[in-house]
Amino acid sequence: MYRHQPAPQPATLDLPVQHRGAAVRAASYQEADNTIEIVWTTGAKVRRVSWVDGPYDEELEVSASAVRLDRLNAGAPFLNTHASADLADVIGAVVPGSARIERGKGVARVQLSDAPADADIVAKIKNGVIRNISVGYRVHTVMVTERDGEPPLHSVIDWEPLEISAVPIPADPGAQVRSEAETFPATISKGGRKMPAANPNPAPAAVEAERVRNDIIADLATRTGQVALGKEHIASGTTVEEFRRVLVERLAEDQERDFPSNGARHLGVPATVSDDSLDHRRARAMESAIAHRVDPARFKLEAGAEHYMSSSLLDLARRSIEDRGGRTYGMSKMQIASEALAQRSGLHSTSDFPTILSNVAGKSLRAAYDAVPQTFRPLVREVTVPDFKDVTRASISEAPQFEKVNEHGEFKRGSMSEGAEKYRIATFGKIIGITRQALVNDDLDAFGRIPRAFGIQAAQLESDVVWAQLLANPTMGDNAALFHANHGNLLTSGAIGATTVGEARLKMGLQTGLDGKTVLNLTPSYLIVPKALEIQALTFLATISPTQQNDAVASVLKNLTLIAEPRLDLGVARYNIAGDQHSYYFAAAPAYVDLIELAYLEGAQGVYTETKQGFDVDGVEIKVRLDVGAKVIDWRGLSKNPYSG
Numbered sequence: 001m002y003r004h005q006p007a008p009q010p011a012t013l014d015l016p017v018q019h020r021g022a023a024v025r026a027a028s029y030q031e032a033d034n035t036i037e038i039v040w041t042t043g044a045k046v047r048r049v050s051w052v053d054g055p056y057d058e059e060l061e062v063s064a065s066a067v068r069l070d071r072l073n074a075g076a077p078f079l080n081t082h083a084s085a086d087l088a089d090v091i092g093a094v095v096p097g098s099a100r101i102e103r104g105k106g107v108a109r110v111q112l113s114d115a116p117a118d119a120d121i122v123a124k125i126k127n128g129v130i131r132n133i134s135v136g137y138r139v140h141t142v143m144v145t146e147r148d149g150e151p152p153l154h155s156v157i158d159w160e161p162l163e164i165s166a167v168p169i170p171a172d173p174g175a176q177v178r179s180e181a182e183t184f185p186a187t188i189s190k191g192g193r194k195m196p197a198a199n200p201n202p203a204p205a206a207v208e209a210e211r212v213r214n215d216i217i218a219d220l221a222t223r224t225g226q227v228a229l230g231k232e233h234i235a236s237g238t239t240v241e242e243f244r245r246v247l248v249e250r251l252a253e254d255q256e257r258d259f260p261s262n263g264a265r266h267l268g269v270p271a272t273v274s275d276d277s278l279d280h281r282r283a284r285a286m287e288s289a290i291a292h293r294v295d296p297a298r299f300k301l302e303a304g305a306e307h308y309m310s311s312s313l314l315d316l317a318r319r320s321i322e323d324r325g326g327r328t329y330g331m332s333k334m335q336i337a338s339e340a341l342a343q344r345s346g347l348h349s350t351s352d353f354p355t356i357l358s359n360v361a362g363k364s365l366r367a368a369y370d371a372v373p374q375t376f377r378p379l380v381r382e383v384t385v386p387d388f389k390d391v392t393r394a395s396i397s398e399a400p401q402f403e404k405v406n407e408h409g410e411f412k413r414g415s416m417s418e419g420a421e422k423y424r425i426a427t428f429g430k431i432i433g434i435t436r437q438a439l440v441n442d443d444l445d446a447f448g449r450i451p452r453a454f455g456i457q458a459a460q461l462e463s464d465v466v467w468a469q470l471l472a473n474p475t476m477g478d479n480a481a482l483f484h485a486n487h488g489n490l491l492t493s494g495a496i497g498a499t500t501v502g503e504a505r506l507k508m509g510l511q512t513g514l515d516g517k518t519v520l521n522l523t524p525s526y527l528i529v530p531k532a533l534e535i536q537a538l539t540f541l542a543t544i545s546p547t548q549q550n551d552a553v554a555s556v557l558k559n560l561t562l563i564a565e566p567r568l569d570l571g572v573a574r575y576n577i578a579g580d581q582h583s584y585y586f587a588a589a590p591a592y593v594d595l596i597e598l599a600y601l602e603g604a605q606g607v608y609t610e611t612k613q614g615f616d617v618d619g620v621e622i623k624v625r626l627d628v629g630a631k632v633i634d635w636r637g638l639s640k641n642p643y644s645g
Contacts, residue, residue, distance in 0.1 A: 029126050034112050035095060036125065040072075040135040040164050041106035047151070047211055055151040055212060056144075060159060062104050068140075068160035072099035078110045079165040080121060082136055091118045094164065106135070110164065125166060134167040216240045220247060220325075241327045248325040282323060283352040286316050290360045294448035298367055312442045317341075320353040337436035341619045354620045357434050358611035361451040361622055368455030369607045375565045376466040378526065379587055380598040380630070384605060390422050393597060393633055421477050425599050425629035428461055430454060435619040454624045458607040462598070464574045465630045467567040469596055470528075470585060470640075471577045474632065482635055489639040496533065496540050496584065496643075501560070504586040504639050511636040522593055522637055524586035527560045530568035532581040537562050582645040588637035595637050601627035 028037035043062035047055060060066075076099075077084075078092030091113045098109035112122045124130040141158035214234050220243065221230020229250060233243045285304035292299050292309070301309070308316060317340035318328045328336055340353040385391050405411055432454060438446040473481045480486045488507050494500040501524070508522045529537045541562060571579035587595060600606065608625045632638065 028109075034114060035109050036112060037107065037109050038133050038164065039105050039107055040099075040133055040161065043104065043106075045153075048154075048215060056154050057151055058154045058156060060156045062101060062106055064101050066157050066159065067101060067106065068158070069099045069101075070160075072108055072161050072164075073097050076161065077163050078112070079136075079163055081167050082134065082163070082165045084163070088117065091121055091166065099161070106161070108164070121166065130166050130168075132167050134165045135161050136163045136165065137161045213240055217243050220244065224251060226250060241329055244322075244325040244327060279323065279352065283320075283356055286320070286352075287356045287359050290316070290356070290444075290447060291363050294360065294364055294444050295367070299363065313439045313444075314442065316356075317353050317439055320356070324352070333440045334436055337439040337619075340439065341434070341436060342613070354611060354613075357447065357620060358609065358622050360447045361432060361434065362609045364448050365451035365455035365458075365609065365624060366607060368452035369459045370455075372456055372459035374459060374463050375563050376463060376596070376598075378561070378563070379528075379590060380466060380596045381590055381594070382605075383597055383599050384602045385425055385599050385629075386602050388424055388426070388601075388627075390424050391599065391629075391631075393421050393423070393631065421631055421633050423597075423599075423629055423631035425601060425627050427625060427627050428458075429623060429625035430457075432622040432624060433619060434622065438619070451622075451624075455607060458624065458626050461574075461626055462628060463567065464572045465628055466596060466598060467565060468572045468575045468577055469630055469632045470638075471568065471572060471579065472575065473640075476632070476635060482632055482638070483640040483642075484635075487635045489635055491639055491641040493641065493643050496527070496529070496537050500641055500643075501527075501586075504641070508586065508588060508637070508639055520593065520636060522588040524639070525559070525561060525589040526563055526587040528563045528565065528568070528585040528587060530579065530581050530584070531564050531566045532569055533584055534562075534564040537564070537584070582643045584641050584643060586639045586641075590637070593637035594633035597631055597633050599629045599631075 030036070041060060041062055043060035045057050045059045048058050072094050073096055075096045076094045077090045078094065080089050080091050083089040092110045095109040095111050100107055112118075112125065114122075121130065138160045139156055139158075140160060141156070143155040143157055145153045145155065147153055217230050217234050217238070217240060221227050221233075224247060226247060229247065230243075233246065238246070281304060285302060286308050288299070288302035288305035289308035289311070290313070292301050292305065308319075311319070314333055314336060318336050321328055321336065321340055326339065328339070331339070341357075432446070432450060434446050437443070469482075473483050476482055476487075478486075483490045488511060491500065491503050491507065504524050508524055511520050511522055512518055513520060527537055527541075541560060567579065568583075569579045569581045571577050590596075604625070604627050606626070608627070610623050610625070612621055612623070
């Protein structure tokens, strides 16, 4: 558990086994029982590097309350340089009950091996040639303190030694390379107080730089399963940048060997990345941080995102490149932006940044799309269609009437009457470009305002498609217009009032099924008006009161739900359909009769985005697409009053 002061919401991370250097007390060797006393920790401050936080200083609290000694006192292993892949790696064991805390130091007595294979190492320990000790431990609780001008201080106040090793160099980062990258959960809280910059670390700068180099190389090698390669380059003094290049080449060679490029399977580098991988969690945290900067109220920070809140888009681009083994040293801002947005064949991409940015833009777009009010929603039934061919939608009438079955008689088969309406969906869309300039300028409009505008346009398109059906008065499957005297749904012109509403109830209630016999008994549930008539409609509905003795229809008229839509006034410019500020409509509840069907392409319901390397723009292009169509299916639940004012 990581703690700040004060501690906000915690987040759980998996932390690797850590290692610390200490010393052997050669003079304490006892020939009789082949044991030697060691100091396995002093708690001294050590510079470390986290792949999430970057550099930080770690300081162990060495006290009886902070150190869990159970494992050591149960006979924890004494290993050769933290190796644990084989029993031969064990060169001794902690004497049970000997581990203790003395004056701020961790002390224990170790029983050395007397096996011939271990004789050389044991002899060097007894003679004082090997005198460096490193402890491998698990962190349980850490208090994190931010410091001005320095990396944060991680004060470990609850930790558990797991094993002790003899090592060539105390606090040797190379010793962190283990055959299994074992990790343990810890809880991290961020956002605590800062403390003034402390005095510089007394260790020479060159030594600290070397430790950081070794830390990074060891971590890279462990995560990619190239432990031996990491040890080799730690020893040879290879720089981090050069090791990343060598590592990528080695991984590519291994991939080509296991999955030849002429084979049926081709994977990028790294070969596989699971959703729970560190790379995926880091990319998700970057995505959350950018989205939160774009719209703090709508997008909350996810775990780990707080680490990137102060980073510019260019900083995140640089980090994304380096996390994938790329090098940015000496690059200009524009070069970093170009590299981060580049798509490569084979290796997929030099970074995860194109995906991160397109996801943020997609979130902004979808959020705006979902937030736009659409007055048509109560009137439609959403469906999906498999392709762009004509859809033949049957308006199914009532089931055939039951017939009496005489004694010993047979049941007769019935058939359903159908009326067919045809329509098809169409594709609408635009392309958003995310350019190098947007990254260099830290321009959040490319991920906020612009995608939001596209999302709003997608929602407006759906409204255009639906309301155009009423305004266009389309020809139905029987070759008559939607609102036509033959359909019994074209009312007598008149202002909104009890008389006109009463006529709508009468005509809708007299509608019959497709067989012309069955009574549907429909009633208007919605009063649909242009904005110009909204106040008139509200006034009419407000004056209806079931408590008035002289208003016999008050209770039934009160059930009308008002829908006011500006497209009825203005028309739908997309389809060159004029509006009408005076006509108004009635609709039954769609649960009882088909009204309007709103169709999307299967697998792409609502607004859909996809990303590719830009051709028209110098960067990444995001295609925003909407595959949609609408059609009135049955006229029986709709009626129109062609009022002229």
